[in-house]
Amino acid sequence: MKYWSDIEDSLKDNIERAIQLLLLVLGIYILIVAEKYRVAKLPVIFIGLLIWFFFRNKTKHPIVWIGFLILLIIDLCRAYFLVANHHFMLIFMVIPVIFYAYHKRSDILLKNIQMLLVVVLIASAAQKIMSSQFMSGDFYYYMLNRGSVFGVFFNFFPESLELAKSNKESVLAMSELDPNGLESIVLKDVFSNLSFISVIFAWVTVAVEFIVALALLWKPRSIWAHLLFAAMIIGILCTRLETGFMALLAICGIFLSNNIKLRLLYVIIVMACITLVVTKLGYH
Template sequence: MKYLTVIKDTLKDQIALASQLLLLVLAAYVFTMAEEHRRWKTPVLFIGLLSWFFLRHRIKHPIIWITLFVLLAVDLYFKYFWVANHHFMLIFMVLSVLIYSYHKRTDILLKNIQILLVIVVLTSVVQKLMSTQFMSGDFYYYMSNRGVLFRNFINFFPEKLEIIKSNSKNLFDLHATDPNIGEHIVLKNILPNLGLISVVFAWVTVVMELVVAIALLFKPRSVWTHLFFAAMILGILCTRFETGFMALLAICGLYLCRNLYLQLLYVLIVIGCFILILTKLGFH
């Protein structure tokens, strides 16, 4: 019972807990990107760690956060058109925490996280609605027949894996041909009526994200909002291991959530994604 009390007390201070998890994910992400542009990152890391080691008790500046933010900025400058969407989201989250370390206004921090989260989810909805390939179901149809989606569930059905291997081989052979001769292939469906299923799944995805975005905008502390939000995150993880992005969404949810059980769920999602990042599983 003593340990349960400790866990509950830790979850009650969700801002400190969410910031610690953000720092954990941030450090893992920066480490995976460390090999890029080492000439610039080495002096930043050296100065930052040296300052933290000797001056952390003498100055009030969050040295570790500043150091990691600079490393994010370096990657953003050199690879602006290459870094994934969660790199931009990570920058704004770290910037919000940095600003909070100076003004100490919880309401401002939570409002910044809320607005960032709403923009991210709503932008995802708009991008999908503007994509004819997504709304027609072609994206889900193509990715499913290649075994990219629901991969961990498909592994339990060997006959489906054979169809996926056949589709992948046919696609590889098609890419090797001259595009001017106009050859094409027909993918074998891993499920009956996959075309219809893909269209329905595409619309369900958009509706779910739209509902979550609206709920986060008007009811950011509601239990129902976070039930829908957590369900969306888990649904995406079941579809595809978008570990880095989902970890950041769960951390944002933890900042805004007041329910202890949902807070614990967010923590489990973040730690699970962090382990997958370390073991290089998924897309981080």
């Protein structure tokens, strides 16, 4: 199978492939958010393009990466509390890649990516543990009853879809009323035993995030750690199309994995996420 050997060859240099995909995701993200704070970004883009056009083969500096980093920092400075969490993660991934262009030490780059990934996963799990609304299952209960998670799968259960629509309409109608009236509405459960399912789902979410974080901290190259990590990414994508963030997590997987088949799985996830982002079916 020539196609398979071509794919294998292409995935042998995982660092190069991961950097390539990160640049693609970064470029798309920058393009989507370019119109925000455009006055500040204008000179950076214009001068960056000129430098890239004339000097890209004559300088050792990663001009495109530095230019993109400046654009990310502009967004961060102007809207620190408004940018998405993966905006921060993108910055934390771009900086080590820029450093890598100078020191060329893959062990340093991979340690950066590993530790960043562990920090993000542990923080995410810890924040959930600290939230009573999450751990009590209230959050998932609300989201499921509105059809705001597992949206795609609701299409296979027409009755549940109708109930979710009806709940959404009731909530919307309530928002038109004066909240001081202290009214409440009764949500119709889209599935039976939903409150119990919500609590279990909340605890499973936290457990999986912690286990994956510890597995990647302990054995960042282990096939089992990566199988769990990839399953977690796919699970999150099934729950909600957080494609921008999941593309970054999958790129981290490409950086850290030693197994060609796992790298291929991560590449497929990244490509699927990119496709959903550019077609605006997924979140950027």
